Amino acid sequence: MKSDTNLADSTPIPSISPSSNYLITNGLGNTKRSKRIATWMLFIVIIVVCSIYIDVTPYQLFVGLPEMGVLLKEMFPPDWSYLPTIWAPMLQTIKIAVAGTILGAIPAIPAALFSANNITPNKWLSLPIRTLLNLVRTVPDLLFAAIFVAVFGIGPFAGMLALLFFSFGIIAKLTYESLEAIDPGPLEAMTAVGANRIQIIVFGVIPQALPAFISYLLYTFEINIRAATVLGFVGAGGIGLLLNQSLGLFRYDRAATIIILTLAVVLIIDYTSTSIRRKLL
Known part of the structure:
Protein backbone atom coordinates (compact mmCIF):
# COMPACT_ATOMS: atom_id res chain seq x y z
CA MET A 1 0.00 0.00 0.00
CA LYS A 2 1.38 3.37 -1.00
CA SER A 3 1.77 6.14 1.50
CA ASP A 4 -0.08 9.44 1.32
CA THR A 5 3.16 11.13 0.25
CA ASN A 6 3.55 8.84 -2.73
CA LEU A 7 -0.06 9.38 -3.70
CA ALA A 8 0.43 13.12 -3.51
CA ASP A 9 3.59 12.88 -5.58
CA SER A 10 1.90 10.77 -8.23
CA THR A 11 -1.13 13.02 -8.56
CA PRO A 12 -0.79 15.06 -11.76
CA ILE A 13 -0.94 18.86 -11.39
CA PRO A 14 -3.35 20.40 -13.85
CA SER A 15 -1.68 22.86 -16.17
CA ILE A 16 -3.12 26.08 -17.57
CA SER A 17 -3.05 26.26 -21.32
CA PRO A 18 -1.73 29.43 -23.00
CA SER A 19 -5.19 30.23 -24.31
CA SER A 20 -6.71 30.02 -20.81
CA ASN A 21 -3.91 32.16 -19.42
CA TYR A 22 -4.56 34.76 -22.13
CA LEU A 23 -8.28 34.79 -21.35
CA ILE A 24 -7.65 35.30 -17.64
CA THR A 25 -5.12 38.09 -18.21
CA ASN A 26 -7.27 39.74 -20.85
CA GLY A 27 -10.32 39.55 -18.58
CA LEU A 28 -8.47 41.23 -15.71
CA GLY A 29 -7.23 43.93 -18.07
CA ASN A 30 -10.72 44.57 -19.37
CA THR A 31 -12.06 44.83 -15.81
CA LYS A 32 -9.42 47.41 -14.86
CA ARG A 33 -10.07 49.34 -18.08
CA SER A 34 -13.82 49.34 -17.44
CA LYS A 35 -13.31 50.64 -13.91
CA ARG A 36 -11.02 53.37 -15.21
CA ILE A 37 -13.54 54.44 -17.86
CA ALA A 38 -16.38 54.39 -15.33
CA THR A 39 -14.34 56.56 -12.93
CA TRP A 40 -13.61 59.14 -15.63
CA MET A 41 -17.24 59.18 -16.75
CA LEU A 42 -18.39 59.71 -13.16
CA PHE A 43 -15.85 62.50 -12.79
CA ILE A 44 -17.11 64.21 -15.97
CA VAL A 45 -20.75 63.83 -14.90
CA ILE A 46 -19.97 65.44 -11.52
CA ILE A 47 -18.26 68.40 -13.24
CA VAL A 48 -21.16 68.88 -15.66
CA VAL A 49 -23.80 68.66 -12.92
CA CYS A 50 -21.92 71.10 -10.67
CA SER A 51 -21.41 73.51 -13.60
CA ILE A 52 -25.12 73.43 -14.43
CA TYR A 53 -26.05 73.89 -10.77
CA ILE A 54 -23.89 77.03 -10.36
CA ASP A 55 -24.80 78.29 -13.85
CA VAL A 56 -21.31 78.09 -15.37
CA THR A 57 -21.23 78.10 -19.17
CA PRO A 58 -18.45 78.38 -21.79
CA TYR A 59 -20.21 81.53 -23.01
CA GLN A 60 -19.33 83.31 -19.76
CA LEU A 61 -15.69 82.42 -20.25
CA PHE A 62 -15.56 83.78 -23.80
CA VAL A 63 -17.38 86.95 -22.76
CA GLY A 64 -15.01 87.50 -19.83
CA LEU A 65 -11.77 87.06 -21.77
CA PRO A 66 -11.96 90.46 -23.52
CA GLU A 67 -12.73 92.13 -20.18
CA MET A 68 -9.68 90.43 -18.71
CA GLY A 69 -7.60 91.90 -21.50
CA VAL A 70 -8.93 95.38 -20.72
CA LEU A 71 -8.14 94.91 -17.02
CA LEU A 72 -4.57 93.80 -17.75
CA LYS A 73 -4.12 96.78 -20.05
CA GLU A 74 -5.19 99.11 -17.22
CA MET A 75 -2.87 97.38 -14.74
CA PHE A 76 0.26 97.77 -16.85
CA PRO A 77 2.53 99.56 -16.56
CA PRO A 78 2.30 99.51 -12.75
CA ASP A 79 2.46 102.74 -10.76
CA TRP A 80 5.96 102.39 -9.29
CA SER A 81 5.64 105.78 -7.60
CA TYR A 82 3.19 104.08 -5.23
CA LEU A 83 5.93 101.86 -3.76
CA PRO A 84 6.91 104.20 -0.87
CA THR A 85 3.28 104.19 0.26
CA ILE A 86 2.93 100.41 0.41
CA TRP A 87 6.19 99.49 2.15
CA ALA A 88 4.78 100.11 5.64
CA PRO A 89 1.56 98.10 5.08
CA MET A 90 3.66 95.29 3.55
CA LEU A 91 5.83 95.15 6.66
CA GLN A 92 2.67 95.19 8.76
CA THR A 93 1.40 92.19 6.81
CA ILE A 94 4.61 90.28 7.55
CA LYS A 95 4.39 91.22 11.24
CA ILE A 96 0.78 90.00 11.39
CA ALA A 97 1.83 86.67 9.88
CA VAL A 98 4.84 86.28 12.19
CA ALA A 99 2.90 87.14 15.36
CA GLY A 100 -0.09 85.01 14.42
CA THR A 101 2.08 82.00 13.57
CA ILE A 102 4.27 82.09 16.69
CA LEU A 103 1.45 82.87 19.13
CA GLY A 104 -0.64 80.11 17.58
CA ALA A 105 2.22 77.60 17.74
CA PHE A 114 -2.58 65.87 24.96
CA SER A 115 -4.10 64.76 21.62
CA ALA A 116 -1.56 62.07 20.71
CA ASN A 117 -2.79 58.64 21.79
CA ASN A 118 0.70 57.29 22.47
CA ILE A 119 1.50 60.25 24.74
CA THR A 120 -1.89 60.71 26.40
CA PRO A 121 -3.76 57.39 26.34
CA ASN A 122 -6.65 58.88 28.34
CA LYS A 123 -9.52 59.25 25.84
CA TRP A 124 -11.43 61.59 28.16
CA LEU A 125 -8.61 64.10 27.76
CA SER A 126 -7.49 63.58 24.16
CA LEU A 127 -10.94 63.35 22.56
CA PRO A 128 -12.23 66.81 23.68
CA ILE A 129 -9.00 68.46 22.54
CA ARG A 130 -9.18 66.74 19.16
CA THR A 131 -12.79 67.88 18.83
CA LEU A 132 -11.73 71.45 19.63
CA LEU A 133 -8.99 71.30 16.99
CA ASN A 134 -11.48 70.04 14.40
CA LEU A 135 -13.86 72.88 15.23
CA VAL A 136 -11.11 75.50 14.97
CA ARG A 137 -9.93 74.15 11.61
CA THR A 138 -13.43 74.22 10.12
CA VAL A 139 -13.62 78.02 10.47
CA PRO A 140 -11.87 79.87 7.59
CA ASP A 141 -9.33 82.53 8.48
CA LEU A 142 -11.41 85.18 6.70
CA LEU A 143 -14.40 84.36 8.90
CA PHE A 144 -12.19 84.58 11.99
CA ALA A 145 -10.95 87.97 10.77
CA ALA A 146 -14.49 89.25 10.14
CA ILE A 147 -15.56 88.16 13.64
CA PHE A 148 -12.58 89.80 15.33
CA VAL A 149 -12.98 92.98 13.28
CA ALA A 150 -16.57 93.19 14.53
CA VAL A 151 -15.38 92.65 18.12
CA PHE A 152 -12.11 94.61 18.28
CA GLY A 153 -12.51 97.00 15.36
CA ILE A 154 -10.59 97.53 12.13
CA GLY A 155 -6.85 97.02 12.39
CA PRO A 156 -3.98 94.51 12.46
CA PHE A 157 -4.92 93.14 15.89
CA ALA A 158 -7.98 91.42 14.43
CA GLY A 159 -5.87 89.94 11.65
CA MET A 160 -3.27 88.66 14.10
CA LEU A 161 -5.96 86.95 16.20
CA ALA A 162 -7.45 85.34 13.09
CA LEU A 163 -4.09 83.86 12.08
CA LEU A 164 -3.42 82.84 15.69
CA PHE A 165 -6.48 80.60 15.76
CA PHE A 166 -5.79 79.30 12.25
CA SER A 167 -2.16 78.49 13.11
CA PHE A 168 -3.15 76.84 16.37
CA GLY A 169 -5.53 74.47 14.62
CA ILE A 170 -3.29 73.40 11.76
CA ILE A 171 0.01 73.14 13.72
CA ALA A 172 -1.58 71.16 16.57
CA LYS A 173 -3.25 68.79 14.10
CA LEU A 174 -0.09 68.08 12.10
CA THR A 175 2.08 67.83 15.21
CA TYR A 176 -0.03 65.30 17.09
CA GLU A 177 -0.19 63.14 13.96
CA SER A 178 3.62 63.20 13.77
CA LEU A 179 3.83 62.41 17.50
CA GLU A 180 1.77 59.27 16.97
CA ALA A 181 4.25 58.15 14.29
CA ILE A 182 7.45 58.50 16.36
CA ASP A 183 9.63 55.50 17.21
CA PRO A 184 8.27 53.91 20.43
CA GLY A 185 11.60 52.19 21.16
CA PRO A 186 13.25 55.04 23.10
CA LEU A 187 10.04 55.65 25.06
CA GLU A 188 9.80 51.99 26.08
CA ALA A 189 13.48 51.95 27.08
CA MET A 190 13.07 55.03 29.25
CA THR A 191 9.96 53.56 30.86
CA ALA A 192 11.87 50.35 31.61
CA VAL A 193 14.60 52.23 33.52
CA GLY A 194 12.04 54.14 35.61
CA ALA A 195 11.73 57.51 33.81
CA ASN A 196 8.63 59.52 34.68
CA ARG A 197 6.17 61.01 32.18
CA ILE A 198 7.87 64.44 32.01
CA GLN A 199 11.31 62.90 31.43
CA ILE A 200 9.91 60.69 28.67
CA ILE A 201 8.37 63.72 26.93
CA VAL A 202 11.44 65.95 27.31
CA PHE A 203 14.13 63.41 26.40
CA GLY A 204 12.22 60.88 24.30
CA VAL A 205 9.37 62.64 22.51
CA ILE A 206 10.55 66.20 21.85
CA PRO A 207 13.90 65.29 20.19
CA GLN A 208 12.03 63.08 17.69
CA ALA A 209 9.18 65.52 17.03
CA LEU A 210 11.08 68.83 17.00
CA PRO A 211 12.22 68.78 13.32
CA ALA A 212 8.69 68.01 12.13
CA PHE A 213 7.26 70.72 14.41
CA ILE A 214 9.62 73.36 13.01
CA SER A 215 8.74 72.24 9.49
CA TYR A 216 5.02 72.62 10.23
CA LEU A 217 5.69 76.03 11.80
CA LEU A 218 7.45 77.28 8.67
CA TYR A 219 4.82 75.76 6.40
CA THR A 220 2.05 77.52 8.35
CA PHE A 221 3.99 80.78 8.17
CA GLU A 222 4.08 80.48 4.37
CA ILE A 223 0.30 80.07 4.34
CA ASN A 224 -0.19 82.97 6.76
CA ILE A 225 1.81 85.36 4.58
CA ARG A 226 -0.69 84.78 1.77
CA ALA A 227 -3.65 84.83 4.14
CA ALA A 228 -2.55 88.08 5.80
CA THR A 229 -2.59 89.75 2.39
CA VAL A 230 -6.27 88.92 1.93
CA LEU A 231 -7.38 89.69 5.49
CA GLY A 232 -7.22 93.41 4.74
CA PHE A 233 -10.31 93.01 2.55
CA VAL A 234 -12.38 92.60 5.72
CA GLY A 235 -10.55 95.39 7.57
CA ALA A 236 -7.95 93.28 9.37
CA GLY A 237 -5.03 95.53 8.41
CA GLY A 238 -2.01 94.93 6.23
CA ILE A 239 -1.42 95.37 2.52
CA GLY A 240 -4.83 93.91 1.68
CA LEU A 241 -6.52 97.09 2.89
CA LEU A 242 -4.63 99.19 0.33
CA LEU A 243 -5.28 96.59 -2.36
CA ASN A 244 -9.00 96.72 -1.64
CA GLN A 245 -8.95 100.53 -1.77
CA SER A 246 -7.04 100.56 -5.07
CA LEU A 247 -9.50 98.15 -6.66
CA GLY A 248 -12.44 100.15 -5.31
CA LEU A 249 -11.04 103.36 -6.83
CA PHE A 250 -10.29 101.58 -10.15
CA ARG A 251 -6.58 102.32 -9.72
CA TYR A 252 -5.54 99.04 -11.28
CA ASP A 253 -2.01 100.33 -11.90
CA ARG A 254 -1.56 100.71 -8.14
CA ALA A 255 -3.16 97.31 -7.58
CA ALA A 256 -0.59 95.81 -9.97
CA THR A 257 2.23 97.37 -7.92
CA ILE A 258 0.82 95.86 -4.73
CA ILE A 259 0.38 92.43 -6.34
CA ILE A 260 3.92 92.39 -7.76
CA LEU A 261 5.46 93.41 -4.41
CA THR A 262 3.37 90.82 -2.56
CA LEU A 263 4.36 88.13 -5.06
CA ALA A 264 8.06 88.98 -4.63
CA VAL A 265 7.83 88.86 -0.82
CA VAL A 266 5.92 85.56 -0.87
CA LEU A 267 8.42 83.95 -3.26
CA ILE A 268 11.38 85.03 -1.10
CA ILE A 269 9.75 83.73 2.09
CA ASP A 270 8.70 80.47 0.41
CA TYR A 271 12.21 79.85 -0.91
CA THR A 272 13.81 80.59 2.47
CA SER A 273 11.28 78.46 4.34
CA THR A 274 11.64 75.54 1.92
CA SER A 275 15.44 75.63 2.22
CA ILE A 276 15.24 75.53 6.03
CA ARG A 277 12.73 72.67 6.00
CA ARG A 278 14.91 70.61 3.65
CA LYS A 279 17.85 70.94 6.03
CA LEU A 280 15.73 69.89 9.00
CA LEU A 281 14.11 66.81 7.43
Whole structure:
Protein backbone atom coordinates (compact mmCIF):
# COMPACT_ATOMS: atom_id res chain seq x y z
CA MET A 1 0.00 0.00 0.00
CA LYS A 2 1.38 3.37 -1.00
CA SER A 3 1.77 6.14 1.50
CA ASP A 4 -0.08 9.44 1.32
CA THR A 5 3.16 11.13 0.25
CA ASN A 6 3.55 8.84 -2.73
CA LEU A 7 -0.06 9.38 -3.70
CA ALA A 8 0.43 13.12 -3.51
CA ASP A 9 3.59 12.88 -5.58
CA SER A 10 1.90 10.77 -8.23
CA THR A 11 -1.13 13.02 -8.56
CA PRO A 12 -0.79 15.06 -11.76
CA ILE A 13 -0.94 18.86 -11.39
CA PRO A 14 -3.35 20.40 -13.85
CA SER A 15 -1.68 22.86 -16.17
CA ILE A 16 -3.12 26.08 -17.57
CA SER A 17 -3.05 26.26 -21.32
CA PRO A 18 -1.73 29.43 -23.00
CA SER A 19 -5.19 30.23 -24.31
CA SER A 20 -6.71 30.02 -20.81
CA ASN A 21 -3.91 32.16 -19.42
CA TYR A 22 -4.56 34.76 -22.13
CA LEU A 23 -8.28 34.79 -21.35
CA ILE A 24 -7.65 35.30 -17.64
CA THR A 25 -5.12 38.09 -18.21
CA ASN A 26 -7.27 39.74 -20.85
CA GLY A 27 -10.32 39.55 -18.58
CA LEU A 28 -8.47 41.23 -15.71
CA GLY A 29 -7.23 43.93 -18.07
CA ASN A 30 -10.72 44.57 -19.37
CA THR A 31 -12.06 44.83 -15.81
CA LYS A 32 -9.42 47.41 -14.86
CA ARG A 33 -10.07 49.34 -18.08
CA SER A 34 -13.82 49.34 -17.44
CA LYS A 35 -13.31 50.64 -13.91
CA ARG A 36 -11.02 53.37 -15.21
CA ILE A 37 -13.54 54.44 -17.86
CA ALA A 38 -16.38 54.39 -15.33
CA THR A 39 -14.34 56.56 -12.93
CA TRP A 40 -13.61 59.14 -15.63
CA MET A 41 -17.24 59.18 -16.75
CA LEU A 42 -18.39 59.71 -13.16
CA PHE A 43 -15.85 62.50 -12.79
CA ILE A 44 -17.11 64.21 -15.97
CA VAL A 45 -20.75 63.83 -14.90
CA ILE A 46 -19.97 65.44 -11.52
CA ILE A 47 -18.26 68.40 -13.24
CA VAL A 48 -21.16 68.88 -15.66
CA VAL A 49 -23.80 68.66 -12.92
CA CYS A 50 -21.92 71.10 -10.67
CA SER A 51 -21.41 73.51 -13.60
CA ILE A 52 -25.12 73.43 -14.43
CA TYR A 53 -26.05 73.89 -10.77
CA ILE A 54 -23.89 77.03 -10.36
CA ASP A 55 -24.80 78.29 -13.85
CA VAL A 56 -21.31 78.09 -15.37
CA THR A 57 -21.23 78.10 -19.17
CA PRO A 58 -18.45 78.38 -21.79
CA TYR A 59 -20.21 81.53 -23.01
CA GLN A 60 -19.33 83.31 -19.76
CA LEU A 61 -15.69 82.42 -20.25
CA PHE A 62 -15.56 83.78 -23.80
CA VAL A 63 -17.38 86.95 -22.76
CA GLY A 64 -15.01 87.50 -19.83
CA LEU A 65 -11.77 87.06 -21.77
CA PRO A 66 -11.96 90.46 -23.52
CA GLU A 67 -12.73 92.13 -20.18
CA MET A 68 -9.68 90.43 -18.71
CA GLY A 69 -7.60 91.90 -21.50
CA VAL A 70 -8.93 95.38 -20.72
CA LEU A 71 -8.14 94.91 -17.02
CA LEU A 72 -4.57 93.80 -17.75
CA LYS A 73 -4.12 96.78 -20.05
CA GLU A 74 -5.19 99.11 -17.22
CA MET A 75 -2.87 97.38 -14.74
CA PHE A 76 0.26 97.77 -16.85
CA PRO A 77 2.53 99.56 -16.56
CA PRO A 78 2.30 99.51 -12.75
CA ASP A 79 2.46 102.74 -10.76
CA TRP A 80 5.96 102.39 -9.29
CA SER A 81 5.64 105.78 -7.60
CA TYR A 82 3.19 104.08 -5.23
CA LEU A 83 5.93 101.86 -3.76
CA PRO A 84 6.91 104.20 -0.87
CA THR A 85 3.28 104.19 0.26
CA ILE A 86 2.93 100.41 0.41
CA TRP A 87 6.19 99.49 2.15
CA ALA A 88 4.78 100.11 5.64
CA PRO A 89 1.56 98.10 5.08
CA MET A 90 3.66 95.29 3.55
CA LEU A 91 5.83 95.15 6.66
CA GLN A 92 2.67 95.19 8.76
CA THR A 93 1.40 92.19 6.81
CA ILE A 94 4.61 90.28 7.55
CA LYS A 95 4.39 91.22 11.24
CA ILE A 96 0.78 90.00 11.39
CA ALA A 97 1.83 86.67 9.88
CA VAL A 98 4.84 86.28 12.19
CA ALA A 99 2.90 87.14 15.36
CA GLY A 100 -0.09 85.01 14.42
CA THR A 101 2.08 82.00 13.57
CA ILE A 102 4.27 82.09 16.69
CA LEU A 103 1.45 82.87 19.13
CA GLY A 104 -0.64 80.11 17.58
CA ALA A 105 2.22 77.60 17.74
CA ILE A 106 2.77 78.07 21.49
CA PRO A 107 -0.58 76.61 22.66
CA ALA A 108 -0.41 74.07 19.81
CA ILE A 109 2.44 72.24 21.59
CA PRO A 110 0.51 71.14 24.71
CA ALA A 111 -2.61 70.58 22.60
CA ALA A 112 -0.66 68.18 20.37
CA LEU A 113 0.84 66.36 23.36
CA PHE A 114 -2.58 65.87 24.96
CA SER A 115 -4.10 64.76 21.62
CA ALA A 116 -1.56 62.07 20.71
CA ASN A 117 -2.79 58.64 21.79
CA ASN A 118 0.70 57.29 22.47
CA ILE A 119 1.50 60.25 24.74
CA THR A 120 -1.89 60.71 26.40
CA PRO A 121 -3.76 57.39 26.34
CA ASN A 122 -6.65 58.88 28.34
CA LYS A 123 -9.52 59.25 25.84
CA TRP A 124 -11.43 61.59 28.16
CA LEU A 125 -8.61 64.10 27.76
CA SER A 126 -7.49 63.58 24.16
CA LEU A 127 -10.94 63.35 22.56
CA PRO A 128 -12.23 66.81 23.68
CA ILE A 129 -9.00 68.46 22.54
CA ARG A 130 -9.18 66.74 19.16
CA THR A 131 -12.79 67.88 18.83
CA LEU A 132 -11.73 71.45 19.63
CA LEU A 133 -8.99 71.30 16.99
CA ASN A 134 -11.48 70.04 14.40
CA LEU A 135 -13.86 72.88 15.23
CA VAL A 136 -11.11 75.50 14.97
CA ARG A 137 -9.93 74.15 11.61
CA THR A 138 -13.43 74.22 10.12
CA VAL A 139 -13.62 78.02 10.47
CA PRO A 140 -11.87 79.87 7.59
CA ASP A 141 -9.33 82.53 8.48
CA LEU A 142 -11.41 85.18 6.70
CA LEU A 143 -14.40 84.36 8.90
CA PHE A 144 -12.19 84.58 11.99
CA ALA A 145 -10.95 87.97 10.77
CA ALA A 146 -14.49 89.25 10.14
CA ILE A 147 -15.56 88.16 13.64
CA PHE A 148 -12.58 89.80 15.33
CA VAL A 149 -12.98 92.98 13.28
CA ALA A 150 -16.57 93.19 14.53
CA VAL A 151 -15.38 92.65 18.12
CA PHE A 152 -12.11 94.61 18.28
CA GLY A 153 -12.51 97.00 15.36
CA ILE A 154 -10.59 97.53 12.13
CA GLY A 155 -6.85 97.02 12.39
CA PRO A 156 -3.98 94.51 12.46
CA PHE A 157 -4.92 93.14 15.89
CA ALA A 158 -7.98 91.42 14.43
CA GLY A 159 -5.87 89.94 11.65
CA MET A 160 -3.27 88.66 14.10
CA LEU A 161 -5.96 86.95 16.20
CA ALA A 162 -7.45 85.34 13.09
CA LEU A 163 -4.09 83.86 12.08
CA LEU A 164 -3.42 82.84 15.69
CA PHE A 165 -6.48 80.60 15.76
CA PHE A 166 -5.79 79.30 12.25
CA SER A 167 -2.16 78.49 13.11
CA PHE A 168 -3.15 76.84 16.37
CA GLY A 169 -5.53 74.47 14.62
CA ILE A 170 -3.29 73.40 11.76
CA ILE A 171 0.01 73.14 13.72
CA ALA A 172 -1.58 71.16 16.57
CA LYS A 173 -3.25 68.79 14.10
CA LEU A 174 -0.09 68.08 12.10
CA THR A 175 2.08 67.83 15.21
CA TYR A 176 -0.03 65.30 17.09
CA GLU A 177 -0.19 63.14 13.96
CA SER A 178 3.62 63.20 13.77
CA LEU A 179 3.83 62.41 17.50
CA GLU A 180 1.77 59.27 16.97
CA ALA A 181 4.25 58.15 14.29
CA ILE A 182 7.45 58.50 16.36
CA ASP A 183 9.63 55.50 17.21
CA PRO A 184 8.27 53.91 20.43
CA GLY A 185 11.60 52.19 21.16
CA PRO A 186 13.25 55.04 23.10
CA LEU A 187 10.04 55.65 25.06
CA GLU A 188 9.80 51.99 26.08
CA ALA A 189 13.48 51.95 27.08
CA MET A 190 13.07 55.03 29.25
CA THR A 191 9.96 53.56 30.86
CA ALA A 192 11.87 50.35 31.61
CA VAL A 193 14.60 52.23 33.52
CA GLY A 194 12.04 54.14 35.61
CA ALA A 195 11.73 57.51 33.81
CA ASN A 196 8.63 59.52 34.68
CA ARG A 197 6.17 61.01 32.18
CA ILE A 198 7.87 64.44 32.01
CA GLN A 199 11.31 62.90 31.43
CA ILE A 200 9.91 60.69 28.67
CA ILE A 201 8.37 63.72 26.93
CA VAL A 202 11.44 65.95 27.31
CA PHE A 203 14.13 63.41 26.40
CA GLY A 204 12.22 60.88 24.30
CA VAL A 205 9.37 62.64 22.51
CA ILE A 206 10.55 66.20 21.85
CA PRO A 207 13.90 65.29 20.19
CA GLN A 208 12.03 63.08 17.69
CA ALA A 209 9.18 65.52 17.03
CA LEU A 210 11.08 68.83 17.00
CA PRO A 211 12.22 68.78 13.32
CA ALA A 212 8.69 68.01 12.13
CA PHE A 213 7.26 70.72 14.41
CA ILE A 214 9.62 73.36 13.01
CA SER A 215 8.74 72.24 9.49
CA TYR A 216 5.02 72.62 10.23
CA LEU A 217 5.69 76.03 11.80
CA LEU A 218 7.45 77.28 8.67
CA TYR A 219 4.82 75.76 6.40
CA THR A 220 2.05 77.52 8.35
CA PHE A 221 3.99 80.78 8.17
CA GLU A 222 4.08 80.48 4.37
CA ILE A 223 0.30 80.07 4.34
CA ASN A 224 -0.19 82.97 6.76
CA ILE A 225 1.81 85.36 4.58
CA ARG A 226 -0.69 84.78 1.77
CA ALA A 227 -3.65 84.83 4.14
CA ALA A 228 -2.55 88.08 5.80
CA THR A 229 -2.59 89.75 2.39
CA VAL A 230 -6.27 88.92 1.93
CA LEU A 231 -7.38 89.69 5.49
CA GLY A 232 -7.22 93.41 4.74
CA PHE A 233 -10.31 93.01 2.55
CA VAL A 234 -12.38 92.60 5.72
CA GLY A 235 -10.55 95.39 7.57
CA ALA A 236 -7.95 93.28 9.37
CA GLY A 237 -5.03 95.53 8.41
CA GLY A 238 -2.01 94.93 6.23
CA ILE A 239 -1.42 95.37 2.52
CA GLY A 240 -4.83 93.91 1.68
CA LEU A 241 -6.52 97.09 2.89
CA LEU A 242 -4.63 99.19 0.33
CA LEU A 243 -5.28 96.59 -2.36
CA ASN A 244 -9.00 96.72 -1.64
CA GLN A 245 -8.95 100.53 -1.77
CA SER A 246 -7.04 100.56 -5.07
CA LEU A 247 -9.50 98.15 -6.66
CA GLY A 248 -12.44 100.15 -5.31
CA LEU A 249 -11.04 103.36 -6.83
CA PHE A 250 -10.29 101.58 -10.15
CA ARG A 251 -6.58 102.32 -9.72
CA TYR A 252 -5.54 99.04 -11.28
CA ASP A 253 -2.01 100.33 -11.90
CA ARG A 254 -1.56 100.71 -8.14
CA ALA A 255 -3.16 97.31 -7.58
CA ALA A 256 -0.59 95.81 -9.97
CA THR A 257 2.23 97.37 -7.92
CA ILE A 258 0.82 95.86 -4.73
CA ILE A 259 0.38 92.43 -6.34
CA ILE A 260 3.92 92.39 -7.76
CA LEU A 261 5.46 93.41 -4.41
CA THR A 262 3.37 90.82 -2.56
CA LEU A 263 4.36 88.13 -5.06
CA ALA A 264 8.06 88.98 -4.63
CA VAL A 265 7.83 88.86 -0.82
CA VAL A 266 5.92 85.56 -0.87
CA LEU A 267 8.42 83.95 -3.26
CA ILE A 268 11.38 85.03 -1.10
CA ILE A 269 9.75 83.73 2.09
CA ASP A 270 8.70 80.47 0.41
CA TYR A 271 12.21 79.85 -0.91
CA THR A 272 13.81 80.59 2.47
CA SER A 273 11.28 78.46 4.34
CA THR A 274 11.64 75.54 1.92
CA SER A 275 15.44 75.63 2.22
CA ILE A 276 15.24 75.53 6.03
CA ARG A 277 12.73 72.67 6.00
CA ARG A 278 14.91 70.61 3.65
CA LYS A 279 17.85 70.94 6.03
CA LEU A 280 15.73 69.89 9.00
CA LEU A 281 14.11 66.81 7.43
